[in-house]
Amino acid sequence: MTDMTKLNPQLEQDLWDLSCYIYENPELGHEEFKSAEAHCKLLEKYGFTVERNYLGLATGFRAEYVKGAGGATVSYLAEYDALPKVGHGCGHNILGTVSTGAAIHLAQNLGDSTGRVVVIGTPAEETDGAKVKYAAEGAFDDVDVALIGHPFYRYERSGQSLAIRALRFTFHGKAAHAVSAREQGINALDACILTFNAIGLLRQQLLPSAYVHGIIKDGGTAANTIPDLAVAEFYVRAETLTYLNEVRARVEECARGGAAAAGARLEIEEFEAGNDNLVTNETLMDILETNWRKVGIENIIPALPAAGSSDIGNVSHVCPAIHPYYSIQAPGEEYPTHTEEFRETTLREPARQALWQNACAMAMTGKDIMDSPQLLAEIKAEFEKAMETA
Ligand SMILES: [Zn+2]
Ligand SMILES: [Zn+2]
Structure with missing residues (x-):
C-alpha cells in the first residue's frame, strides 16, 4: 500500500505558492479570475483536464482526472473568494488549495484503483454562493461524494448548518x-x-x-x-x-x-x-477523522450546533457531503474568521502544516472510497436515509 501521509515536496511547495499567490491577489466573489486561473493551471500541470467558465460562471471551473473505466467519482470543492477590506480573512486561499491539493495527491496515488477525481471551483461563497446554482443545475449528479473543509482555529467534525x-x-x-x-x-x-x-x-x-x-x-x-x-x-x-x-x-x-x-x-x-441545511454524511466524516489521525491530528471535537447557513447545504442534499473545520493556527491562538488576524495566520507555519496534512487526509479519504465499493455503498445508504427527513 502506498503511504499517502506525506505530499511529495514539489507538490507541497506548489500548493504553498498557490495559497500565497491567492493571498496576495484577493478577489471578491465572481471576480476571482486570477485565483481561479491559478488553480486551473496547477491542476493542468498535474494532468487534470479543466473546463473553465463551468456552467456559465466566469470564475467557476471543473477539473477532472480519469483513470480506467468505472469506479467511484470523488469530488473536492474549492473556494477562493475574498472579503471586502480584509481580503482573505476567511482563509479561502488555504481552503481552495487544500481541495486542489487533495485531488492532485489522490490522482498521483491511485495505484490500481479506477475512477475519477474531480475538483469543482465554486465562486462567491461569501455572497451568492455558486454551489446553490451548481447543485440545482446538476454539477453533482455524476459525483459520488463531495468534500470540503474550512480553515479555523480548531479541528471540528462536520455538523449542521441552517x-x-x-x-x-x-x-x-x-x-x-x-x-x-x-x-x-x-x-x-x-x-x-x-x-x-x-x-x-x-x-x-x-x-x-x-x-x-x-x-x-x-x-x-x-x-x-x-x-x-x-x-x-x-x-x-x-x-x-x-x-x-x-x-x-x-x-x-x-x-x-x-x-x-x-x-x-x-x-x-x-x-x-436560499441555502439548504447541511446534512453531514457521518460515514464519510468518520473516514476523514480516521485519516486526520493518521496524519497526526489529535484534538478533534464533535460538531457544535448549527450557527449559520452556507451553500454547502445545497450540495449535501444532492450527494453525500462533509464540511468540517481544521486549525491553521498555533495551539492557544483563537483568531476568529473574517478578521485581519485570521488572514495573517494563513501565511504562517501552522497554516502550511495544516495545508499538507488536510490535503493528505482528504486524498486518503478519497482513496479509501475508491478502493472499497462497500464503503461507498454505506455512505450512499446513509445519504438516502437522511434525505427522507432532511
Ligand atoms: Zn467567510
Ligand atoms: Zn469561509
Whole structure:
C-alpha cells in the first residue's frame, strides 16, 4: 500500500505558492479570475483536464482526472473568494488549495484503483454562493461524494448548518395627506408593522431551532403623508428544509394578515438565493477523522450546533457531503474568521502544516472510497436515509 501521509515536496511547495499567490491577489466573489486561473493551471500541470467558465460562471471551473473505466467519482470543492477590506480573512486561499491539493495527491496515488477525481471551483461563497446554482443545475449528479473543509482555529467534525430563505414583503397602500385626507389613505407601513408584531408573537410557537429576523427597508417618506409603500425583508432559518417550509408558510401568513388588516396589497418574493441545511454524511466524516489521525491530528471535537447557513447545504442534499473545520493556527491562538488576524495566520507555519496534512487526509479519504465499493455503498445508504427527513 502506498503511504499517502506525506505530499511529495514539489507538490507541497506548489500548493504553498498557490495559497500565497491567492493571498496576495484577493478577489471578491465572481471576480476571482486570477485565483481561479491559478488553480486551473496547477491542476493542468498535474494532468487534470479543466473546463473553465463551468456552467456559465466566469470564475467557476471543473477539473477532472480519469483513470480506467468505472469506479467511484470523488469530488473536492474549492473556494477562493475574498472579503471586502480584509481580503482573505476567511482563509479561502488555504481552503481552495487544500481541495486542489487533495485531488492532485489522490490522482498521483491511485495505484490500481479506477475512477475519477474531480475538483469543482465554486465562486462567491461569501455572497451568492455558486454551489446553490451548481447543485440545482446538476454539477453533482455524476459525483459520488463531495468534500470540503474550512480553515479555523480548531479541528471540528462536520455538523449542521441552517436552511435559510430570504423573503421580501412589499406592501402597497395609497398615499394621502395624513390629516386632511387621512380617511382616503391605505397605510402600507401599518401593514408592515402588523407583520412584525404577528411574527413576534409567532416566535412563541416556533421550535428553538428556527429563526426569523428582519428589517424594514422602506417605511415611507414623510411623516405627514400616509405611506403608500413599505418593504420588509426577513430571513427565515431552520434545521431542516421540512421545518423551514412550515415556518416560512406561517411567516407569509403573518404578512398576509398584516396586509389584510391595513387593506394593503402584498407582494412576496425571495430576494436572495436560499441555502439548504447541511446534512453531514457521518460515514464519510468518520473516514476523514480516521485519516486526520493518521496524519497526526489529535484534538478533534464533535460538531457544535448549527450557527449559520452556507451553500454547502445545497450540495449535501444532492450527494453525500462533509464540511468540517481544521486549525491553521498555533495551539492557544483563537483568531476568529473574517478578521485581519485570521488572514495573517494563513501565511504562517501552522497554516502550511495544516495545508499538507488536510490535503493528505482528504486524498486518503478519497482513496479509501475508491478502493472499497462497500464503503461507498454505506455512505450512499446513509445519504438516502437522511434525505427522507432532511
Ligand atoms: Zn467567510
Ligand atoms: Zn469561509
